[in-house]
Amino acid sequence: MNLDDALALLDGARAEAEAAVAAAADVDALDVVERKWLGKNSPATAVNEAIKTFSADDRPRAGQAVGAYRSAVGEAAGARREALTAAAAATRGPGIDLTLGGHARPRGHLHLVTQIRRELEDIFIGLGYRVAEGPEVEDDWHNFEALNIPPAHPARSMQDTIYVDLGAAEQMMLRTHTSPVQIRTMESQEPPIYVVAPGRTYRNETLDARHSPAFHQMECLAVDRGLTMADLFGTIEAFARRLFDDESVRTRFRSDFFPYTEPSAELAVSCVFCGGDGCRVCSHTGWIELGGCGMVDPQVLAGVGIDPEEWQGFAFGFGLERIAMIRYGINEIRTFFDNDVRFLEQY
Numbered sequence: 439m440n441l442d443d444a445l446a447l448l449d450g451a452r453a454e455a456e457a458a459v460a461a462a463a464d465v466d467a468l469d470v471v472e473r474k475w476l477g478k479n480s481p482a483t484a485v486n487e488a489i490k491t492f493s494a495d496d497r498p499r500a501g502q503a504v505g506a507y508r509s510a511v512g513e514a515a516g517a518r519r520e521a522l523t524a525a526a527a528a529t530r531g532p533g534i535d536l537t538l539g540g541h542a543r544p545r546g547h548l549h550l551v552t553q554i555r556r557e558l559e560d561i562f563i564g565l566g567y568r569v570a571e572g573p574e575v576e577d578d579w580h581n582f583e584a585l586n587i588p589p590a591h592p593a594r595s596m597q598d599t600i601y602v603d604l605g606a607a608e609q610m611m612l613r614t615h616t617s618p619v620q621i622r623t624m625e626s627q628e629p630p631i632y633v634v635a636p637g638r639t640y641r642n643e644t645l646d647a648r649h650s651p652a653f654h655q656m657e658c659l660a661v662d663r664g665l666t667m668a669d670l671f672g673t674i675e676a677f678a679r680r681l682f683d684d685e686s687v688r689t690r691f692r693s694d695f696f697p698y699t700e701p702s703a704e705l706a707v708s709c710v711f712c713g714g715d716g717c718r719v720c721s722h723t724g725w726i727e728l729g730g731c732g733m734v735d736p737q738v739l740a741g742v743g744i745d746p747e748e749w750q751g752f753a754f755g756f757g758l759e760r761i762a763m764i765r766y767g768i769n770e771i772r773t774f775f776d777n778d779v780r781f782l783e784q785y
């Protein structure tokens with residue numbers, strides 16, 4: 439190869455290389471073109487190799503020609519690369535920002551009282567009980583008389599309710615407790631009986647932080663041969679320990695009065711928040727009152743046709759809102775019925 443051959447080779451190669459660069463459809467194709475026309479097998483390399491055989495006068499011209507070829511092809515490839523990259527970005531459009539939040543539909547869940555009710559039902563089913571239900575609109579017999587509360591009894595004034603005129607001869611009312619379900623169960627079923635009765639109950643109360651005209655109770659009734667208060671205490675203790683998931687929970691019973699149980703007791707458990715030392719939840723007494731309990735009055739058993747000489751019964755009951763208030767430190771019973779989602783969605 440002499441100088442003229444070298445210059446001719448570079449001229450032709452340059453024209454070809456520039457055409458190939460312009461024809462490269464994407465960055466990958468451009469990479470191939472660059473390797474071919476600027477790489478170690480390119481015409482520029484071949485001329486460079488030949489330069490040492492040229493005369494001293496020709497060498498500088500050949501070197502300049504190689505430099506001019508390299509920069510011309512290199513610049514063309516650089517410009518083409520920029521154009522291809524910009525076009526690819528434009529094709530992708532404005533883009534999708536995957537970090538933006540979506541439009542999730544708010545999803546509801548069970549009301550706190552329903553959650554507590556189901557949890558308690560599970561505990562009692564685990565203890566061998568069955569869930570019983572009854573009407574919320576009751577007659578006088580099931581709500582009062584069968585429970586040892588005759589018309590003139592003072593307990594009626596403690597359980598004033600809302601009366602309902604259904605046009606029937608008998609005065610109907612919204613039940614003041616779930617105890618009528620116990621009567622209905624004993625009327626319709628032979629002992630032994632082991633049931634829990636959860637449900638909505640009503641009183642003629644003014645709505646305030648601690649009282650509500652509508653609330654929820656759960657009552658437990660057992661009727662069997664040879665039942666004693668020891669069975670009642672043991673059942674309540676087993677229930678309380680599962681409710682608070684704490685085997686160290688202790689129970690306390692203090693004498694009380696209910697028309698339908700004899701003897702009767704108020705039922706309290708040791709405070710699970712302070713272990714009995716005293717705190718805000720237990721009003722610094724170390725004990726939390728849960729409800730009432732007792733042995734079913736023999737007269738109640740006889741009233742529904744169960745022989746009290748053969749069968750004994752125990753019963754206990756408590757408010758579902760009260761359980762929720764204790765467990766979650768809720769101060770106002772009203773919040774259960776306000777239907778304020780900001781409150782409800784916390785549980």
Ligand SMILES: [Zn+2]
Nearest residue numbers: 709712717720
């Ligand atoms: Zn406490």
